[in-house]
Amino acid sequence: MSKAPRKIRDKWRSKEWYAVYTPSYFGEQNIAEIPCEDPSKVVGRVIESTLYDITGDFAHQSTKLYFLATNVKGNRAETTLKSHEYSTDYLRSLVRRGSSRIDYIAKATTKDNFVARISIVAFARGRVNASQQHSIRAVMSRIIEEKARDLTYDQLSQEMVLGKIGSDIYNEAKKIAPLRHVGVRKSRLMKLSPELEEIVLGAKKS
Numbered sequence: 001m002s003k004a005p006r007k008i009r010d011k012w013r014s015k016e017w018y019a020v021y022t023p024s025y026f027g028e029q030n031i032a033e034i035p036c037e038d039p040s041k042v043v044g045r046v047i048e049s050t051l052y053d054i055t056g057d058f059a060h061q062s063t064k065l066y067f068l069a070t071n072v073k074g075n076r077a078e079t080t081l082k083s084h085e086y087s088t089d090y091l092r093s094l095v096r097r098g099s100s101r102i103d104y105i106a107k108a109t110t111k112d113n114f115v116a117r118i119s120i121v122a123f124a125r126g127r128v129n130a131s132q133q134h135s136i137r138a139v140m141s142r143i144i145e146e147k148a149r150d151l152t153y154d155q156l157s158q159e160m161v162l163g164k165i166g167s168d169i170y171n172e173a174k175k176i177a178p179l180r181h182v183g184v185r186k187s188r189l190m191k192l193s194p195e196l197e198e199i200v201l202g203a204k205k206s
Helices: 051-055 088-093 130-150 153-162 164-173 194-205
Strands: 016-021 030-036 046-050 063-073 076-086 101-109 115-124 179-191
Touching (some): 016 063, 063 194, 076 153, 101 130, 115 153, 115 164, 130 164, 153 164, 153 179, 164 179
Parallel strands (some): 016 076
Antiparallel strands (some): 016 030, 046 063, 063 076, 076 179, 101 115, 115 179
8 A cells, every 4th residue: 555645845835924124233134135044053154245235335345244133023133243254256356466464363342241252454556664554553553452442243233334434543543654455355253242142042932
């Protein structure tokens, strides 16, 4: 006697769609839709976008953004910035023969106890000596320390991505040597604040 055909469960029918929104400091824009059968499984996902997708400014297409889903309310997924970086092609385009590149990496703890790793890059108009490079890195270090001490992670994220930190460093460091470009080429969130960590853990358990 032949067995009755087994019914195949349609996994897609059991899933709901969750709209992913950027944080308020990036305009709370809908950047993705995620299908998932359990909202707790949305929390912890990382969604890739670009700054161009958010601002509509073509000049921002070379900045990649990665958002971490931290909470779900109804069918809305809230996020915080997980990391950002210059695209490889854009970073390569900044390199000029005969000019110096100065890199600095800092670990910063913000006013609201988020911890981030921040990579800054500066390109000079020509060659700069070791003493000048040391002085430029000192400017980078001081400004990052001041920003982390005075700003929340939301505020710091906005200033990193939109260029405020790079502009502040440029305005001081250009007195040391002629510069072409300064910016936060990369950032990575290493640790959530205790309060947000509690929300994320609670959402995963619910």
